[in-house]
Amino acid sequence: GAVVSQHPSRVICKSGTSVKIECRSLDFQATTMFWYRQFPKQSLMLMATSNEGSKATYEQGVEKDKFLINHASLTLSTLTVTSAHPEDSSFYICSARVGRGAPGVETQYFGPGTRLLVL
């Protein structure tokens, strides 16, 4: 299947700094990518939908000025956590959607996740 990578896999930062997480589709083009957040022992929570060349669509309750999303190309989306605080510490996961094709094809491929720890 298609591969989605994330970088970095783990990051530790000081409170008040900004952190950028990259999500790349390695062998396919993704017009749409999704960003999720997962706290310990909880399920994945969708944060936003990122479409190439346009503004991201944020889920209710997610601060768009704090979680900046850029989808500048068909293979790269970035999530920047601005002025990070300890409560932003979480597991951030992206997924990339293959273009609408035959229903027999998997729809979304997930990255391995990025673990953020804010001190």
Next chain:
Amino acid sequence: DAKTTQPPSMDCAEGRAANLPCNHSTISGNEYVYWYRQIHSQGPQYIIHGLKNNETNEMASLIITEDRKSSTLILPHATLRDTAVYYCIVGEYGNKLVFGAGTILRVKS
């Protein structure tokens, strides 16, 4: 909110079939049933999806009831590496996936 209901946990003996149920009584006609699993500290892995017919691939089988209000994921010969959280998700094909709590499957030797 998630549109599915799954048991919080299940145990299965290694080598036996694991049958994971999912209720989705409010599913609409154009919504698919997707199954993903997440092994600890990793991103979710796609397993299978279907609309109304039963589906089978190299990983699992998906049995959808005729009224589409419930489904069962079958891992035919569970191994220890199948221990994970299994998520049943309904949604329109290609749209965003909303994850519920899932089922923790523990495969025991």
